Amino acid sequence: MSLIVAGCGGGGGSDNSAGSNSPSTPTPSGANQVAAVISQGVSGNVNIPTVTVTVCAPGSATACQTINNVLLDTRSFGLRVLNTSLGSVGASLPALPSGSGILAQCALFAQSFTWGTIRTADVHIGGETAASIPIQVVGDLPEATIPSENCTNSVPASNAQDTANALNANGILGVGVAITDCGTACAAAMSVNNPSTYFSCPPNTTTANCTRVPVAVTQQVTNPVARFASDNNGVIVQFPAVPDGGSKTATGLVTFGINTQSNNAMPGTVTMLVSDLAGDLQNSTFNGVSGVKAFLDTGSNGVFMIASLPLCGSNAQGFYCPAAKQILTATLQGVGTTVTTVNFAADNADNLLKTGNFALGNLTGSAGATSGTLDLGLPFYFGKTVYHGLDLRASGGRAPFIAF
Template structure:
């Protein structure tokens, strides 16, 4: 997932949700197949006998194991049925507290971990009313109008107020209250047409696929200079001023009021994250686990130990070459599959629309190039999506792929993360610090 980003991508969340529901019914009637192996199962190497190869081959899968998520700066990642039964959704638990309070707090599970967006967003219906009413709505200083946000993603948008709260993830707590989006707390009648025209509304748990989104990508906030500029904001800001809570119109918002990447506000481990996912079987697994580590080079457990370090733009984009085409690429835990364009791969039928269904296992190679000109070839495996979904009980897949919509970008989604350590260093150039990078 990614906010305020021009590289649209087909996420396939709803298709995947439908696929799981439909194939679960087949299993109940004696159909289906596939694996429900646990998250500790190692992936089979290329050319193995895994179901669905059908004479094809897969690349050797990475085999790194996550560290134990019990450090001061490490928390558990879980992939499973989650809040809405969507496949390949990594989730963590987040605690939010009313500003200045240590008692009016709530821990919310099944928050999607998204390295392709920036900032915390929580569905209002999962927050208890006592806490929700204590989270102050941000206002525009010059007018007193309430501040709302239309966060746009490739498959839709979230609409809700901008409020402030103290955020704790594991044992890491922001140094003060920070802006976050409360999804769906404003009536549908307040949604401006410039927002509703961005696709489908994702203001409920079932539509979003989780209880919220934790954006921990390379940017310290979710819009940056574009939304802070008075002229640019009139055309492209995702922030809205709502006098008396209604009649919402686009507005400029300074950085301090923009939805903030919580990691940037931690006292020590605030320069980035490491996403560590355990490997899974090539035929899928019922669930998977991993560890989210805060900070890079700030503790004994988060040293940079990557073979490739790619500097990126603020949004975490690098370049790629695939099938002779150069285009942006991104490593995005918020995408539940690999998404890219390849006319040689058979697409699935309408039941699994948007995914690839090759008759045999396939391997594709994309060359990633950082802004520092560091380049590396990444091999990805692709199995028939219908075969993978056939068990109806598996939620973790390392070789699921689909077609990207509307552009030639290469989206390395969650399948790429299994068996790897993926690093995201925040953009600190505004304060004279390091440039953003991704690494693995």
């Protein structure tokens, strides 16, 4: 899973920039559509697309909590919500058992992690419902219980995303191409080859005595889209184009299902790239490097890569600050032979972050030491319609894909 939401920028500055209009795509018109809003949100950070989700106790129409400002993330899988956002409903969500304890997870992202129990809930998004699926409730266990194995030995303990300000949202809605967040690899017996980030914790534990365990696929945090009664084979994400200086806000459209009804038909003119299980296009080329792992990710607030561009100073640490807008080119290729060339812009991040706009189309940053990675984050989505097809091979369907 990948979530790169930089903890800088997006704050003050003038509100009178040329790009302060608020472009939007068509509003939701079907039960399988919801709006995705980019605005100041809960933390004042930039390029954070959010949707509204309702979480209910299984089978209940009354023990429900509607949660706004949930991050739309196309490269993680499953719903993770802050315990504080659930209110009293959190106590009515059954915890999944694990041995003599309860199941918890340290879900690792690129620079951070979420820690909390796995519980069963009905998840309502727009007019769609995923009944009785495992979700993660973040922050419902004491910080002292966070395990070191496969958690803080990979990411510093200070990078726990257990508050709205740390997460930049009230939760994460992972609608990437995988059905669950780990699959059969985590269900195997524990060994050095099992990547499980799941743990069995004694009930009411207050110390770090949780034990890493294998977990059945049916108990893993599950992509809600895959459990909808219909419109369950993928998602379509549309965001409007924004001016070079950005926009104060922007509203996009998320449509569930691909070719399942009239409002989600995929035209034959789009380019389809077969991806791996994580949604990666492993055979891409960028900046003269072949075999680059490229991926499209609304959960990243910039485009992140290694480029020959000057880095910004401390006001926009980790972002690029070219003297003038640059157009960069990459060649994307997945598992098959289909190849497509894409362009994206890199502008001075320091200047962009001073505009006071929250939808920034030309924001780019460094991928650190991972020169073989091209993270086509939210800015890449502006002005496009992007299709994320779920991995349906286990049920005899097609392989996961990205199309635009």
